[in-house]
Amino acid sequence: MGCIIEENDGDDVVMEPPPNFSMVEEGIYRSSCPRPCNFSFLETLNLRSIIYLCPEPYPEENLEYIRSHNIRLFQFGIEGKTEPSLATLKDAIRGALKILIDVRNHPVLIHCKRGKHRTGSLVGCLRKLQNWCLSSVFEEYQHFAGIKSRDADMKFIETFDVVCLRQCLHSIIYQYQGYGSKKRRLLYREDNVQKPRITSI
Numbered sequence: 001m002g003c004i005i006e007e008n009d010g011d012d013v014v015m016e017p018p019p020n021f022s023m024v025e026e027g028i029y030r031s032s033c034p035r036p037c038n039f040s041f042l043e044t045l046n047l048r049s050i051i052y053l054c055p056e057p058y059p060e061e062n063l064e065y066i067r068s069h070n071i072r073l074f075q076f077g078i079e080g081k082t083e084p085s086l087a088t089l090k091d092a093i094r095g096a097l098k099i100l101i102d103v104r105n106h107p108v109l110i111h112c113k114r115g116k117h118r119t120g121s122l123v124g125c126l127r128k129l130q131n132w133c134l135s136s137v138f139e140e141y142q143h144f145a146g147i148k149s150r151d152a153d154m155k156f157i158e159t160f161d162v163v164c165l166r167q168c169l170h171s172i173i174y175q176y177q178g179y180g181s182k183k184r185r186l187l188y189r190e191d192n193v194q195k196p197r198i199t200s201i
Contacts, residue, residue: 015041018142020115024123027106030144034117039065042109049069049105051096053078053118074099078118089121089156096122097129115147117153124157134158 018031018038033054035043042065050066052058055077066073076092099105100122106150112118120141128139137157 015044018042018111018115019024020119022144024110024126027103028100028108028110028126030110030115030119030123033059033111033113034062034109036061036065043069045107045109047109048106049074049099049108051076051108051110051122053092053096053097053110053112053122055079072105074105078112086156090160093122093125093160097125099125101129116148117150120144121153123155125160125162128157128160128162 016037017183018034018041021029021031021041023028047069049072052073054075058073058075063073065071074096076096078089078092081149096110100108100110110119110122124137124141128138130133134157138154141154145153171200
């Protein structure tokens with residue numbers, strides 16, 4: 001996605017999205033880690049939350065931005081250079097999915113460092129929850145990962161147990177929003193549901 005030019009009182013304001021930016025579906029976006037040059041673009045998304053999938057501390061300039069815009073940060077530290085344990089990865093993805101499908105957190109941006117492997121794995125598991133066929137899930141993953149696609153990521157997505165996740169999310173109801181819309185949305189019932197865990201910043 002290229003730069004967006006917006007006119008503001010006769011002056012052109014260039015808004016640059018982060019690399020690998022894309023809309024996953026209405027209210028859900030994905031990208032690499034935003035840099036200060038991307039902040040003007042992020043403002044157009046009216047973000048309510050960010051899901052950050054790296055173990056490293058969130059960049060200070062990004063912290064300042066989200067604080068000033070009242071954006072909540074949910075961090076799930078998944079190692080990128082070394083392969084995390086399967087149990088750790090499953091726990092992180094399950095936790096991130098619970099935040100992701102709660103529409104009270106939307107609009108939400110998912111990102112890791114480059115928006116490829118960790119972000120792709122989370123989106124892939126979301127697609128399984130949405131009943132996408134596996135070939136379409138892999139096609140989307142490979143589109144963003146490019147030549148750096150990881151067999152381990154696709155194997156994880158393939159074996160990820162969405163049935164177990166649905167059972168864990170018994171307090172979630174499926175609901176279609178908008179006349180004629182075929183997009184499945186997930187909403188928490190307000191009763192008997194734990195509040196999402198917010199990372200301290």
